[in-house]
Amino acid sequence: MNNSLLTxxxxxxxxxxxxxxxxxxxxxxxxxxLAMLVWLLVSIxxxxxxxxxQSFLTFPVLIEESIADKSGTRDPAVLTKVxxxxxxxxLAHSLEAEIAAKGVDLGAMxxxxxxxxxxxxxxxxxxxxxxxxxxxxxTTIPFTAIASGRIDGYFKGRVTMESAALDKNxxxxxxxLADNLRAAGxxxxxxxxxxxxxxxxxDKRPEAAGLGIAIIGSLMMMMVVLLLSLPIGVxxxxxxxxxxxxxxxxxxxxxxxxxxxxxxxxxxxILGLSIFINFxxxxxxxxxxxGLVLTLMTLPRIIIxxxxxxxxxxxxxxxxxxGVGASKxxxxxxxxxxxxxxxxxxxxxxxxxxxxxxxxxxLLIGMVAFVRDFPxxxxxxASALPVQVYTWTTRGDPGFVxxxxxxxxVLLVVLIVMNAxxxxxxxxxxRRW
Amino acid sequence: MxxxxxxxFAALTLFAGAAFSQDQAVxxxxxxxxLYRLIFALGIVVFLIAAFTVGRNRAxxxxxxxxxxxxxxxxxxxxxxxxxxxxxxxxxxxxLILGRPLxxxxxxxxxxxxxxxxxxxxxxxxxxDFRARTFTERTIMVALILCSLVAVLTTVGIVxxxxxxxxxxxELYPASEFFxxxxxxxxxxxxxxxxILPLVWGTLYVSAIALVVAVxxxxxxxIYLAEYASKSVRAWVKPAIExxxxxxxxxxxxxxxxxxxxxxxxxxxxxxxxxxxxxxxMTAGLVMGIMVIPFVSSLSDDIINAVPxxxxxxxxxxGATPSETVRSVVIPAALPGIVGAxxxxxxxxxxxxxxxxxxAGAAAKLSLNPFEAMTTVTVKIVSQLTGDTEFASPETLVAxxxxxTLFTITLGLNVVALVIVRKYRExxx
Numbered sequence: 001m002n003n004s005l006l007t008x009x010x011x012x013x014x015x016x017x018x019x020x021x022x023x024x025x026x027x028x029x030x031x032x033x034l035a036m037l038v039w040l041l042v043s044i045x046x047x048x049x050x051x052x053x054q055s056f057l058t059f060p061v062l063i064e065e066s067i068a069d070k071s072g073t074r075d076p077a078v079l080t081k082v083x084x085x086x087x088x089x090x091l092a093h094s095l096e097a098e099i100a101a102k103g104v105d106l107g108a109m110x111x112x113x114x115x116x117x118x119x120x121x122x123x124x125x126x127x128x129x130x131x132x133x134x135x136x137x138x139t140t141i142p143f144t145a146i147a148s149g150r151i152d153g154y155f156k157g158r159v160t161m162e163s164a165a166l167d168k169n170x171x172x173x174x175x176x177l178a179d180n181l182r183a184a185g186x187x188x189x190x191x192x193x194x195x196x197x198x199x200x201x202x203d204k205r206p207e208a209a210g211l212g213i214a215i216i217g218s219l220m221m222m223m224v225v226l227l228l229s230l231p232i233g234v235x236x237x238x239x240x241x242x243x244x245x246x247x248x249x250x251x252x253x254x255x256x257x258x259x260x261x262x263x264x265x266x267x268x269x270i271l272g273l274s275i276f277i278n279f280x281x282x283x284x285x286x287x288x289x290x291g292l293v294l295t296l297m298t299l300p301r302i303i304i305x306x307x308x309x310x311x312x313x314x315x316x317x318x319x320x321x322x323g324v325g326a327s328k329x330x331x332x333x334x335x336x337x338x339x340x341x342x343x344x345x346x347x348x349x350x351x352x353x354x355x356x357x358x359x360x361x362x363l364l365i366g367m368v369a370f371v372r373d374f375p376x377x378x379x380x381x382a383s384a385l386p387v388q389v390y391t392w393t394t395r396g397d398p399g400f401v402x403x404x405x406x407x408x409x410v411l412l413v414v415l416i417v418m419n420a421x422x423x424x425x426x427x428x429x430x431r432r433w
Numbered sequence: 434m435x436x437x438x439x440x441x442f443a444a445l446t447l448f449a450g451a452a453f454s455q456d457q458a459v460x461x462x463x464x465x466x467x468l469y470r471l472i473f474a475l476g477i478v479v480f481l482i483a484a485f486t487v488g489r490n491r492a493x494x495x496x497x498x499x500x501x502x503x504x505x506x507x508x509x510x511x512x513x514x515x516x517x518x519x520x521x522x523x524x525x526x527x528x529l530i531l532g533r534p535l536x537x538x539x540x541x542x543x544x545x546x547x548x549x550x551x552x553x554x555x556x557x558x559x560x561x562d563f564r565a566r567t568f569t570e571r572t573i574m575v576a577l578i579l580c581s582l583v584a585v586l587t588t589v590g591i592v593x594x595x596x597x598x599x600x601x602x603x604e605l606y607p608a609s610e611f612f613x614x615x616x617x618x619x620x621x622x623x624x625x626x627x628x629i630l631p632l633v634w635g636t637l638y639v640s641a642i643a644l645v646v647a648v649x650x651x652x653x654x655x656i657y658l659a660e661y662a663s664k665s666v667r668a669w670v671k672p673a674i675e676x677x678x679x680x681x682x683x684x685x686x687x688x689x690x691x692x693x694x695x696x697x698x699x700x701x702x703x704x705x706x707x708x709x710x711x712x713x714x715m716t717a718g719l720v721m722g723i724m725v726i727p728f729v730s731s732l733s734d735d736i737i738n739a740v741p742x743x744x745x746x747x748x749x750x751x752g753a754t755p756s757e758t759v760r761s762v763v764i765p766a767a768l769p770g771i772v773g774a775x776x777x778x779x780x781x782x783x784x785x786x787x788x789x790x791x792x793a794g795a796a797a798k799l800s801l802n803p804f805e806a807m808t809t810v811t812v813k814i815v816s817q818l819t820g821d822t823e824f825a826s827p828e829t830l831v832a833x834x835x836x837x838t839l840f841t842i843t844l845g846l847n848v849v850a851l852v853i854v855r856k857y858r859e860x861x862x
Contacts, residue, residue, distance in 0.1 A: 015754055022756035026657025029650045033674050033730070036723045043692040044684060235580035243577065255851075257584045262777065262847045263840065264784025266811050267591060270836045273818060274594035296587045303584070329570045350679075357681025360786035360811070364818045386683040393690055393791060401691055408684050419679065 051406025224291025309343025646722025
């Protein structure tokens, strides 16, 4: 047996191989975790980015008096009797006329089916325009209509000739015409600002669904969470960290806070439902209830980093302030709190970001309701960004999956901005004592 | 009766600056009354600032006459403000308890009278030897204590609401059936079977798959980061893995729904003949596993780092390779903490809602096939409590019993995990 240190014996080789394997396992584990992250982000981004583009049909619309106002009186009471179906007809006629004027090849399409290519939402928009300004009747106005969800899906690769042949909402002929319209410049794919400004739309109109109300609802809830949890969280942390005597009572509060931070979020939903809605009689679907529930959920998650920030301020600061005659409260409010502020704000932003993405408790307090009207206050029904994602995924039309993924992108962008702000604050104001 | 109880929440809304009270009668007249309440809230603020200024100025004048005062003028101003605020709060409480007899105008008048009286009383306290600072600080201290009690009240609220409604549920439905029946079949016409066992089975199955995914990946990443990685690699990789914990669960849910579910169905379940459902225990478990990786890796990493270097040095000095050191010295020393981390991850997985709602399915089944759709406790809480919630039927109330079960299990896991982690951290300090 060769006992030289320079040549490895069999056992050493085995042990070294085991060492290399072990290290490789670790590396693989990290790579797998990171690959999952990348896979998740790429899959959501690729599914969601089409939601920001939309197919629009631009053509002049003649608002026919024979449909919009048969009586010719322009009496608002008479005008409201014409439903969106009537305006759908007006749009279809005008599009047909435009197709003829531009000499676009109709293919095998029956002129009757042309109307199907325009979203029902656009007839409602046109109707609202006419209601607001009856003088438009009989005139020709430039109008941009939203193409129907199937046509839009065709240009995004979601609808194919084969699937269209089986679909009663569209037909291969419509898709061919859509191609021709695009070549003629009537149909264009453009950036769709409506996705972030418009309210939600009904089951059959994914092309018109937007995040407007959800974003406003989420904003309102975040305002409530910020206004309530910042003062309460800081006050509670200051008391526990700076003033509380160390006894069983404060020990109980501490254990309690640690546990609350780990309670499943859905339990807070049950709490909100039974206390705020059933017991206190606050309205369902209202941002105020969502805000209160999220506040209770966020508080322990804010108190923990706030206490850490307070603890990080060295005792010499307190001693110096007390030494020159400040009271304990003055010490805390004039010296300790300002020094701990960057840490507190960082914790606050991260807490808010968590609250923003929280879905489960909001499902229980009725935020899933279908809301079309923009909320005027904290007590009006509204939706929330993550909940809107969930409601869209429960709908049948595949167009909503794209919308849901697009909504996730909006949510993630906001979260990235918030977390970047937190990191910036930490880097900029971090102090080592 | 109800209006009296709603006061604390109404007071909260006041601070949110949105409205003055949750007033059913006024709520009908929408935007203008909101505006009035906002003006009222603003008026209160102006009034309080005025009270503070008057009190401070009066104390200032007094200080210029007498030789020495105990407190600074601003503290006397603060005392005036406190009495004025007390008057206003009294006025609002009276207004609400008496059932809003005079409407918003009455509330304004009462606030003015009682608030003014409070302010006058506050002004009368301004004297050279009055300890205004001590008085103010005591008030602030009471406020601080009250804020720290919010957390306790939250727990009390959770437990109370769960226990009370669960009690109602067990009056309508036998507890033994709930805990031991293997059939879950709610029918809103009555005659439902509400056995929790299939739900618990689904929950445990999904969580088990999640842990099987997350524990090896999380633990090995933690070991690599703590023992092998250079500082710069660590500085980048650790936060990158922690991003996984910051992503909202709805994103994972959508990922399960549109990517992982169809993929598993098309490439595993259908070719292997396990079924053709895209939502399955496997889908939810895999995605949840990705989500809990950072819970395992971050905490384990901290704990492995806390193992004293002297233990490693001893092992390496005896000739062990780094991996042998990790396996036979570092891991055994860190084991309790790692177990704590895994328990926390398990509690997280059991309480997770959105991933299972969107990935696991809704059918309550007792099956071993991981590619079959099953359901969990949290899914059923959501499905029984969304939509129309009528609080008299066992089909709705069962959600509270499910919630209590979930709360108890996760609380137990958390307490055990926290105790283990805390004990372990002290061990080497």
